[in-house]
Amino acid sequence: MENRILLVAELGPDGHLKSSIRSLLTAAKSLKGDIDVLVWGGDTTSAVVEAQHLPGIRQVLNGSGPALADGLAEMLCALVRPLARQYTHILTAATAIGKNWMPRLAALEDVAMVSDIVGVESPDTFIRPIYAGSIWATVCCPELLKLMTVRTTAFPGLEGEGMDPVTVENLPCPAALLQSTRIAVHAHAQEGRPSLENARVVVSGGRGLGSAQHYEALLGPLADELNAALGASRAAVDLGYASNDVQVGQTGKVVAPDLYIAIGISGAIQHLAGMQTSRVIVAINKDPDAPIFAVADYGLVGDLNILVPELTAALRK
Amino acid sequence: MKILVPVKRVLDYNIKARVKADGSGVELAGLKMSLNPFDEIALEAAIRLKEAGQATEVAALSCGDAMVQEGLRTALALGADRALWVSSTEELQPLSVAKLLHAVVLREIPGLVICGKQAIDDDANQTGQMLAALLNWGQATNAAEIQVGEGRVDVVRETDGGTETLRLILPAVITTDLRLNEPRYATLPNIMKARKKPIEILTPEELGVMVEPRLKTLRVQEPPQRPAGVKVDSVATLLARLKNEAKVI
Numbered sequence: 195m196e197n198r199i200l201l202v203a204e205l206g207p208d209g210h211l212k213s214s215i216r217s218l219l220t221a222a223k224s225l226k227g228d229i230d231v232l233v234w235g236g237d238t239t240s241a242v243v244e245a246q247h248l249p250g251i252r253q254v255l256n257g258s259g260p261a262l263a264d265g266l267a268e269m270l271c272a273l274v275r276p277l278a279r280q281y282t283h284i285l286t287a288a289t290a291i292g293k294n295w296m297p298r299l300a301a302l303e304d305v306a307m308v309s310d311i312v313g314v315e316s317p318d319t320f321i322r323p324i325y326a327g328s329i330w331a332t333v334c335c336p337e338l339l340k341l342m343t344v345r346t347t348a349f350p351g352l353e354g355e356g357m358d359p360v361t362v363e364n365l366p367c368p369a370a371l372l373q374s375t376r377i378a379v380h381a382h383a384q385e386g387r388p389s390l391e392n393a394r395v396v397v398s399g400g401r402g403l404g405s406a407q408h409y410e411a412l413l414g415p416l417a418d419e420l421n422a423a424l425g426a427s428r429a430a431v432d433l434g435y436a437s438n439d440v441q442v443g444q445t446g447k448v449v450a451p452d453l454y455i456a457i458g459i460s461g462a463i464q465h466l467a468g469m470q471t472s473r474v475i476v477a478i479n480k481d482p483d484a485p486i487f488a489v490a491d492y493g494l495v496g497d498l499n500i501l502v503p504e505l506t507a508a509l510r511k
Numbered sequence: 512m513k514i515l516v517p518v519k520r521v522l523d524y525n526i527k528a529r530v531k532a533d534g535s536g537v538e539l540a541g542l543k544m545s546l547n548p549f550d551e552i553a554l555e556a557a558i559r560l561k562e563a564g565q566a567t568e569v570a571a572l573s574c575g576d577a578m579v580q581e582g583l584r585t586a587l588a589l590g591a592d593r594a595l596w597v598s599s600t601e602e603l604q605p606l607s608v609a610k611l612l613h614a615v616v617l618r619e620i621p622g623l624v625i626c627g628k629q630a631i632d633d634d635a636n637q638t639g640q641m642l643a644a645l646l647n648w649g650q651a652t653n654a655a656e657i658q659v660g661e662g663r664v665d666v667v668r669e670t671d672g673g674t675e676t677l678r679l680i681l682p683a684v685i686t687t688d689l690r691l692n693e694p695r696y697a698t699l700p701n702i703m704k705a706r707k708k709p710i711e712i713l714t715p716e717e718l719g720v721m722v723e724p725r726l727k728t729l730r731v732q733e734p735p736q737r738p739a740g741v742k743v744d745s746v747a748t749l750l751a752r753l754k755n756e757a758k759v760i
Contacts, residue, residue, distance in 0.1 A: 290671045293636050294652050301641035306606045306725035309635045324633050325528035330734045334727040373649030374679045382673035438669050438690050453759040474757045491740035494749055504746045
């Protein structure tokens with residue numbers, strides 16, 4: 195039987211389709227079947243057109259309306275559930291949004307779901323990290339409807355454009371539910387810096403920085419020089435040096451930039467799980483035996499208070 | 512208002528998990544087990560709500576074999592008023608646990624269920640959301656702040672771009688993130704007292720829940736390792752190699 199695959203995309207704050215959809219396309223290709231892309235949001239006008247040109251897809255489904263603007267799990271389930279059984283596989287990125295709604299849909303449909311896959315062995319067998327990424331499990335999902343969140347950094351984005359734009363089917367926007375409403379949003383957007391998920395370079399700080407003041411004073415100028423996003427280890431977040439939304443690791447964000455610079459980070463397994471698929475890793479740490487050096491392509495041993503400003507100054511030249 | 516806190520006993524977070532020699536699972540024999548850290552945060556949140564007069568009772572619940580009673584003793588020592596043990600030797604996957612919790616919620620009628628956002632063993636991050644779905648309750652995952660009001664609860668939750676505040680109609684399900692609180696330690700007198708408290712025992716059969724696992728773990732293995740890199744002696748060398756060799760700047 196041919197598989198029928200639904201990819202649920204996400205929009206960025208600018209209303210454009212997030213690039214994670216191309217990673218979902220790569221993951222979906224190994225599932226062998228027709229691929230539909232669902233775009234949802236308060237205003238999906240630009241994203242729908244972008245989705246229509248994605249390579250190798252059958253059609254775009256469009257769920258647009260005020261009730262979907264906030265991305266609440268209850269609303270997303272109301273949108274996706276009527277379609278769910280038309281598909282054999284539904285995939286979405288393992289983002290804060292995807293991790294929120296998909297398990298809810300799974301329970302409503304009484305299926306066991308597979309979280310955070312990093313590999314597809316066959317259309318019913320997937321690889322996913324457990325124990326903070328220190329172990330990978332190969333899991334068989336026998337459900338007729340397979341629901342998965344995808345660790346998008348594990349799948350390179352599928353390049354290219356479709357020849358002709360595919361058709362769009364507009365879905366009815368579900369009526370708002372009273373169970374939950376969003377009453378405020380507080381963006382912690384890093385002023386003028388790219389977001390962690392999209393940055394080509396990430397500069398990340400850990401316990402070794404010693405204080406929130408040092409975190410900003412040492413890493414900020416370096417990040418600006420490299421047009422990098424700022425990240426942090428869980429220890430740095432726990433100590434209040436950085437906010438939780440920049441935490442890189444198994445329980446925070448998983449990133450895979452071209453260049454990841456780990457400063458004052460010892461390299462706990464849960465942090466490594468969040469960054470070890472970066473293309474090039476640099477570590478700066480005073481402890482030559484820090485586990486971070488085992489994954490770093492280039493290691494610099496020494497006092498970060500001296501080395502980081504030196505690096506920033508050298509880049510500025 | 513009663514608060515129900517499901518807790519899971521997992522391999523202590525300080526211990527590096529290792530694959531069994533035959534690749535069939537993770538080695539747990541003889542290793543230190545602890546409460547899942549996110550569940551400790553959930554328990555702390557519930558206890559603080561009770562201390563603030565916003566909850567009347569905190570019930571902790573755990574599903575699994577006889578060993579999970581240890582986790583429940585810890586929960587009692589930390590301040591839970593009661594403990595419920597759903598006894599099962601089956602491998603309990605998130606959907607099964609959510610169904611068990613659902614059945615217990617229908618008996619206990621809590622106003623709020625607070626769960627850890629994920630357990631640090633299977634890292635599934637599913638159970639709270641599944642429970643909310645089965646109950647048709649509102650959900651707020653990744654909570655950083657909880658404020659209980661009249662018939663509602665406001666939850667500041669961590670998102671990918673910062674935080675947002677959700678207002679949920681009670682009853683509701685909340686899952687906890689790191690920044691919500693710093694859990695207290697159990698004191699020795701409380702640990703001693705907790706040993707004497709009764710633990711109520713339930714079974715999946717009594718609750719009318721089928722718990723057979725649906726997903727099958729075929730094997731576990733170490734993830735692929737990155738090849739070891741080199742140490743460089745200066746910032747100048749580092750920059751030269753990033754430019755000429757790695758070509759990333």
